[in-house]
Amino acid sequence: MNPNTRRALEFILDNLVWFMLLFVLLVFSIFVPNYFQPGIFANIIEASSVLGVMSIGLALVIIAGHMDLSVESVAALSAMAVGIVFCSAGIGMGVQLTPDWLGVPVSLIIALAVGSAIGAFNGLLIVKLKMNAFIVTLASYIWVRGVVLALSGGRSAQDLAPAIRWFGVQRLLGLPLTAWIAILCFVVFSLIMAKSRFGRHLIIIGGNQNAAFRAGIKVDRILITSFVLAGAIAALAGWLLAIRTSGATANLGMGLLFNAFAAVVIGGVSLKGGVGALPGVYAGVLLLSAINTAINLMGLPATSTQVIHGLLVLAAVLLDTLKLSIRQKLA
Amino acid sequence: MTSFAPLLVLDDIRKNYGAIEALKSISFTIGKGEVVALLGDNGAGKSTLVKIIAGGLEPTSGRMTFDGRDFLARSPSEAKAAGIETVYQDLSLATNVDVVANFFMGRELTRKVLGMSVLDEKAMEAVVAKALASAGTKIPSLRTKVEHLSGGQRQAIELNRFVHWGGKLVLLDEPFAALGVEQTRRGLEMIRAVANQGIGVVIITHIMQQAFQVADRIVVIRQGVVAGDVATKDTSPDAVVNMITGETLAAAGAAG
Numbered sequence: 032m033n034p035n036t037r038r039a040l041e042f043i044l045d046n047l048v049w050f051m052l053l054f055v056l057l058v059f060s061i062f063v064p065n066y067f068q069p070g071i072f073a074n075i076i077e078a079s080s081v082l083g084v085m086s087i088g089l090a091l092v093i094i095a096g097h098m099d100l101s102v103e104s105v106a107a108l109s110a111m112a113v114g115i116v117f118c119s120a121g122i123g124m125g126v127q128l129t130p131d132w133l134g135v136p137v138s139l140i141i142a143l144a145v146g147s148a149i150g151a152f153n154g155l156l157i158v159k160l161k162m163n164a165f166i167v168t169l170a171s172y173i174w175v176r177g178v179v180l181a182l183s184g185g186r187s188a189q190d191l192a193p194a195i196r197w198f199g200v201q202r203l204l205g206l207p208l209t210a211w212i213a214i215l216c217f218v219v220f221s222l223i224m225a226k227s228r229f230g231r232h233l234i235i236i237g238g239n240q241n242a243a244f245r246a247g248i249k250v251d252r253i254l255i256t257s258f259v260l261a262g263a264i265a266a267l268a269g270w271l272l273a274i275r276t277s278g279a280t281a282n283l284g285m286g287l288l289f290n291a292f293a294a295v296v297i298g299g300v301s302l303k304g305g306v307g308a309l310p311g312v313y314a315g316v317l318l319l320s321a322i323n324t325a326i327n328l329m330g331l332p333a334t335s336t337q338v339i340h341g342l343l344v345l346a347a348v349l350l351d352t353l354k355l356s357i358r359q360k361l362a
Numbered sequence: 363m364t365s366f367a368p369l370l371v372l373d374d375i376r377k378n379y380g381a382i383e384a385l386k387s388i389s390f391t392i393g394k395g396e397v398v399a400l401l402g403d404n405g406a407g408k409s410t411l412v413k414i415i416a417g418g419l420e421p422t423s424g425r426m427t428f429d430g431r432d433f434l435a436r437s438p439s440e441a442k443a444a445g446i447e448t449v450y451q452d453l454s455l456a457t458n459v460d461v462v463a464n465f466f467m468g469r470e471l472t473r474k475v476l477g478m479s480v481l482d483e484k485a486m487e488a489v490v491a492k493a494l495a496s497a498g499t500k501i502p503s504l505r506t507k508v509e510h511l512s513g514g515q516r517q518a519i520e521l522n523r524f525v526h527w528g529g530k531l532v533l534l535d536e537p538f539a540a541l542g543v544e545q546t547r548r549g550l551e552m553i554r555a556v557a558n559q560g561i562g563v564v565i566i567t568h569i570m571q572q573a574f575q576v577a578d579r580i581v582v583i584r585q586g587v588v589a590g591d592v593a594t595k596d597t598s599p600d601a602v603v604n605m606i607t608g609e610t611l612a613a614a615g616a617a618g
Contacts (some may be wrong), residue, residue: 226480228470231459236468238458245418245454246468247439305458358510 048314060326079320081215086294088264096237097164098303101171102265103288109142109269114188114279123188131194142270150262154255187280199274221309237305299349366393369562375424395408398565399577406583416448417441445530457509493526531562
């Protein structure tokens with residue numbers, strides 16, 4: 032095989048999810064009435080912002096060879112904390128700050144503090160006490176949701192302070208600021224993974240933790256940092272979720288975890304660790320969102336979304352195996 | 363008994379795993395620029411000893427002096443900082459990243475962009491290209507992920523990596539297990555070249571011929587003790603085999 036064909040093939044394999052996304056958008060645009068219009072595409076991006084942000088944190092931990100099941104509950108707790116402080120109806124305390132905009136940094140700090148703390152808790156148990164990441168974060172998934180229920184008493188907080196809501200209302204180039212925040216997160220973390228020593232070390236740890244340790248990389252510190260980041264990023268997703276829904280309910284974000292998993296796997300991140308890049312994850316998120324939108328437009332029952340997502344994950348894993356065997360032939 | 367200035371002195375190193383004594387008092391010296399072959403049967407404790415020097419394990423008791431100072435590495439990064447490089451028998455490569463990333467693992471070069479440290483891929487690639495070329499190792503593309511490379515190519519990367527980083531002492535745990543005849547010959551030359559720079563080298567091997575080709579001194583470990591410590595020119599393969607199997611201890615000569 033000549034080098035150019037090989038390079039072209041490698042390029043396609045590396046960016047397969049983007050090609051899938053284009054293909055799906057093309058097919059829907061042709062066959063689904065009213066699909067092809069800017070408003071729909073804006074909607075796809077907008078609807079994927081919360082899931083997208085959450086997927087970033089999950090992807091970081093999975094690339095490092097671990098697992099974080101707690102991201103969904105962490106997002107819910109952060110949203111609830113922000114809701115309780117800054118909502119004026121329901122269980123909200125309606126805290127007023129002067130000037131108004133002070134609510135933005137304060138609510139962000141509250142959310143990020145909650146998320147980082149739970150992330151640090153997970154990370155310490157997993158790295159220092161060498162507990163299994165699956166079990167530790169499964170426990171967190173359960174107890175953190177429990178805290179949300181306990182805090183809210185099953186009730187909800189409504190009417191988020193307008194200064195914070197502003198991010199969900201204000202638009203730039205047709206997209207709300209919340210969507211831009213998600214895009215910015217993807218750009219920043221993609222750069223960190225591709226260009227920084229931290230990102231490089233995280234990928235190496237995911238590939239061969241022992242080699243990384245022997246090479247003098249501070250494996251423990253980097254792994255704990257990745258869990259703290261996953262928690263903080265999940266909290267940011269929760270903050271966006273609170274803005275999107277203008278408050279928080281006890282079952283906020285239920286089921287997001289599995290969509291985040293689907294997006295990460297479809298995006299080309301291997302659950303074995305060490306493989307995958309964030310731009311692909313964003314394409315995975317957009318792909319899920321594009322399919323949801325098509326289902327809505329076609330008037331199919333919303334329940335079919337779940338079936339399709341499940342099949343999509345299976346297809347993604349199958350594709351991953353296929354990609355691997357093609358790559359082995361290329362080598 | 364050596365003409366080399368001492369680099370690493372091991373004094374009564376012991377390592378217990380529960381009731382099992384893996385090392386029961388190991389004492390010997392490695393000189394600057396000296397190549398020491400560490401021989402011994404499977405399970406004699408060679409790898410344990412290497413891990414203790416390299417910071418992967420802590421000894422139960424004993425003292426080490428490195429470069430004139432008390433030395434104890436609690437982690438590989440401490441050993442590295444002190445100037446000890448290790449090549450393990452199960453290779454320490456991350457197969458999911460490319461040749462350059464492996465070569466610079468843990469020591470990535472960065473440059474400042476807008477005040478932030480960014481990986482300097484070009485500079486790193488240039489260094490790797492030069493290092494591999496001067497060692498005569500051919501790898502099609504330095505941007506190939508290591509998983510696509512052959513066993514020999516992988517081992518060559520490890521060897522080139524230690525030659526490049528050097529330090530003061532190099533530990534090689536069965537470095538030629540996956541290499542062909544020609545690559546092994548080149549590897550042995552590399553070891554000589556490294557030693558000639560004044561770097562101490564410890565090489566663990568099962569192959570007697572390699573030990574006699576490259577080593578200044580042969581240290582035999584048997585059942586956790588030093589069963590022999592002799593200059594290569596003063597001994598013969600048969601005598602060394604006897605030390606390994608334990609038929610003669612007396613033939614090993616005075617320790618140290």
